[in-house]
Structure formats: C-alpha cells, structure tokens
Amino acid sequence: MDTLDTEYELLEGKPSFLDKVGFWVARQRRAGRAPLFVGAGFAFLLLLLLLGSWKYSSSSIPKPDDRPTPEAHENSKQCIAQKVFGSSVKAESLWPVFQSDSAFAPRFAYVFYATQKEYLCNTLINFEQLRKENVAGEIALIYPSSWQDTEPEGSTGAIRRMLDKAREKYGVNLHPMEVWRTHRGDPTWSESLTKLHVFGLTDYARIIYLDSDGLALRNMDHLFLAPQAHIALPRAYWLDKDELASHIMVITPSDALLSRVKKWVDNIDKQGFDMELVNSLSASSALVLPHRGYAMLTGEFRNSNHSKYLAEDGPEAVWDPRAELSRSFYIHFSDWPLPKPWKPATKAQIEKVQPVCEPEEKEKCGNRKHWQSVYDLYHKLKDQVCID
Structure with a gap:
C-alpha cells in the first residue's frame, strides 16, 4: 500500500466525492499522466457544476399548471427555506394547501400595489427583476378600479400602456380594487391602505407582498414554504420599540382576515396606518422573518x-x-x-x-x-x- 492509500484509509468517516477525486488526481500525477487526466477531471467537475446549478432553483415551488406532491417537497435538498426556517420545513408547512385529497394545484404569487403612475413604474421595475430571477410564483398587481374608466382598454396614456405591458410582457395578473384612504398624516401615504386588499386575494394559497418603493434583488420563492402562519414578516429593526414591518410580508389570505381588515379600515381615522393594522393582526400569531436579508x-x-x-x-x-x-x-x-x-x-x-x-x-x-x-x-x- 503506497502513501496515498495510507492517507485514504486514515480519513475519518466515509470519504467524500471530492476526497476521492483528490486522491485519484494525485495518483495520476505520480504515474506521469497528470496533464491528460487532470484536464479531463476538471472538465468533468465543471460539467457537474453546470448541470447541478449551484444557484438556487425555484423548481421546488410549483407553477400553476403543475400538480405537486408532499413527497416531492420532502425529498428536495435544495430548499433555501430550510436555511431560513430550519431543517424541519416540509410539505406540511404549506398546510392547508397540501392535503392528500386536494383536487387543485395551489397558486403562489408575488403581489404589489400601485395607485399612482410613479408607483406603477416601480412595479414594472420589480416585475423585470423577478422575471430575470426566473421566479416560479405568479406576479399580481392591485390597482385602482377607477383606472378602468380613466384608462380604458385601447387608450394610449402612460398608465394604460404600463398596465398592458405588465400583463403582456411580464404575465402579471391585474386586480382592480377600491382605493382605501386615510386623511391622517402625510398625504404621501394617504392611499397606502389599498395594499391591505392583499389579505383577501384568496385565489392564491400564499402571497409574498412587497412594497413597490423597494427593489427585489433575488428570487424569494423559498418564502412560500414558510411554516404555518397567517402572516410572516420581519421586525422594524430601525425602531426602538418592538414593532413589525409591513413593506415585505408572507400572507396566507382568507375571507376571515379580509373581514378583520375591513372593520379596521372603517375606523381608520381613529386607529392609524397600514403598519398599525399589520401589527394588530399579527401581535399574537405572526411568524417573524429575519430582517437581515429581507428588510x-x-x-x-x-x-x-x-x-x-x-x-x-x-x-x-x-x-x-x-x-x-x-x-x-x-x-x-x-x-x-x-x-x-x-x-x-x-x-x-x-x-x-x-x-x-x-x-x-x-x-x-x-x-x-x-x-x-x-x-x-x-x-x-x-x-x-x-x-x-
């Protein structure tokens, strides 16, 4: 047994694939065959890396026309969700979506809202970013139902053209909604309550909501696998008081949630802004996302x-x-x-x-x-x- 064989036997535990490759290359070098075999070995490793795709793959998140199974998710070893939420994340995390008798494929969506032309532009920017990242989730936009009258189909104004671009180029689902307003505070935020319609978008099993005055930088499909919770969101880390932030949220929409939101909106002048509502909804049952990386x-x-x-x-x-x-x-x-x-x-x-x-x-x-x-x-x- 030569020195290399001795070193191989001294390895603690089962040698990894890379250990074996290293010993093989060393043997070829000793035999004078290094140039040929080392070159071939590196070419083979490069091929493995390309085929394995070290970049996170969103394939574990089902597209609308797929019919996923719990077993497929449990067997996945590439899920970033496990890094965020722990190794116990499994298909059951998507309860009640994944039931053995489920007759439909669940739908997931990134959702934005815009009530002004400038914010509509911002949503297009984020649609572009998400499509570049090849997200598996659908993309949806909440916008004022009044635009259907002021910016009708076939008109050529900037808002209409951007809505058409969102739908035709980026495959965005358009959801016209009533604008909810508050007369408290800065007029800049007076229409921010409109985003609260997101809690009632029950066409989707789970939603990643993002404010349009931010910028999506990477694929976030893994957040759809967050453990069971009506809402998951990060802390508003920049505040001294212990509050949760509402510019990024993972939501399991429901009629019950929307009913609570509507009651709150009816008394908005007494209660505050969207961030206050979100903290009220999530005070006792929210899943807290890490703010580092998401907020x-x-x-x-x-x-x-x-x-x-x-x-x-x-x-x-x-x-x-x-x-x-x-x-x-x-x-x-x-x-x-x-x-x-x-x-x-x-x-x-x-x-x-x-x-x-x-x-x-x-x-x-x-x-x-x-x-x-x-x-x-x-x-x-x-x-x-x-x-x-």
Whole structure:
C-alpha cells in the first residue's frame, strides 16, 4: 500500500466525492499522466457544476399548471427555506394547501400595489427583476378600479400602456380594487391602505407582498414554504420599540382576515396606518422573518452604528456593506430627507445624505459605493422599462 492509500484509509468517516477525486488526481500525477487526466477531471467537475446549478432553483415551488406532491417537497435538498426556517420545513408547512385529497394545484404569487403612475413604474421595475430571477410564483398587481374608466382598454396614456405591458410582457395578473384612504398624516401615504386588499386575494394559497418603493434583488420563492402562519414578516429593526414591518410580508389570505381588515379600515381615522393594522393582526400569531436579508433599508449604509441591523447575530457580528447587499433579497428605499429615487434630487441634497467616507477608507468607501449602486440599478431599470 503506497502513501496515498495510507492517507485514504486514515480519513475519518466515509470519504467524500471530492476526497476521492483528490486522491485519484494525485495518483495520476505520480504515474506521469497528470496533464491528460487532470484536464479531463476538471472538465468533468465543471460539467457537474453546470448541470447541478449551484444557484438556487425555484423548481421546488410549483407553477400553476403543475400538480405537486408532499413527497416531492420532502425529498428536495435544495430548499433555501430550510436555511431560513430550519431543517424541519416540509410539505406540511404549506398546510392547508397540501392535503392528500386536494383536487387543485395551489397558486403562489408575488403581489404589489400601485395607485399612482410613479408607483406603477416601480412595479414594472420589480416585475423585470423577478422575471430575470426566473421566479416560479405568479406576479399580481392591485390597482385602482377607477383606472378602468380613466384608462380604458385601447387608450394610449402612460398608465394604460404600463398596465398592458405588465400583463403582456411580464404575465402579471391585474386586480382592480377600491382605493382605501386615510386623511391622517402625510398625504404621501394617504392611499397606502389599498395594499391591505392583499389579505383577501384568496385565489392564491400564499402571497409574498412587497412594497413597490423597494427593489427585489433575488428570487424569494423559498418564502412560500414558510411554516404555518397567517402572516410572516420581519421586525422594524430601525425602531426602538418592538414593532413589525409591513413593506415585505408572507400572507396566507382568507375571507376571515379580509373581514378583520375591513372593520379596521372603517375606523381608520381613529386607529392609524397600514403598519398599525399589520401589527394588530399579527401581535399574537405572526411568524417573524429575519430582517437581515429581507428588510434592509438603504439608509442602513448611512449609519455609523449597525448594531440594530446586526442584532440577530449578536454583538460580535461585523458590518460588511458588500456582504450585506449580496445576501439581501429585497431592499427598501428610505433615506429621509432625500426624496424617493423617482423624485428629482439636487446634487446638494445627495451630497448631504450620502454615506460618509472615513479617512482610512481612501478611495474604497464601501458604504457609499454600495448605497449608490442600489440607486444606479433603480435608475437603469427605470429607463429600460417605464413609460412616461
């Protein structure tokens, strides 16, 4: 037995595939056959990587015309959901969707809402992003039913053309709804209650709701496999008080939920905004999503203290702007007093709020670089997909 065989036997436990490949390559090198066999070996490994697709595959989330089975989900080993929710995530997580006597395939959807032209543009940007990510979930849009009169089929206004583009290019399901308003607070948010219609979209078994003043960065299909809960959402980590955020939510819609929402909306002037309702609905039974990766604000790059954002990983967690942006699935534009990116901002306004570059960073300035990259991506996509 040569030295390599001895080392092979000394490996603790069962050798992995890569261990075996390493020993095989070493033997070929000793035999003088390294150039030929090493080249062939690396070509074979490359082929395996391409076929295996190390990028998360959304194939474990059923498309509308598929008929999934619990066994198919239980056997899947590529599910990011297990990394987020733990190894116990199984098909039963989708209760009551997956029942043995189910006569229909469940439908899943990413849902947005828009009540103004600028926000409709933002939804197109996110539709583009999600389609690039090849999401398996459907995409749906809540919009004012009044647009059916002001922007009828066949008209040529910007809103009508963007609605048509959403449906025809991105395959978006259009849901006209009554606009719900509040007269409290800033008029900017007066129509934000309209998003609450999402709780009644019972055509879908599960929904990932996203505010359109954010940017989808990666495929989030795995959130459809969240454990049983009417609503799952992250903490509003930037607040001192213990509240949940409503700019990203995973919802199991139902008539019962919508009934509670309508009662609340009827008394909205006494009770507050959409975030207050969401906290009221979820106070005792919500599943809390990790805010890190799902609820980042662009303003986080401007902070000098990142302890709130990193709190989930304890006091020894280190802030790395590049790593945090790379791991983010969705990011929300929030840089007050800088206006939202679809509104004009002066150079002076931008320079006043942009992340500070510390002297020791020199030209690197990671926080500013990655903060700016999010805005650059938004403006690039806006120029590509929106209609004036």
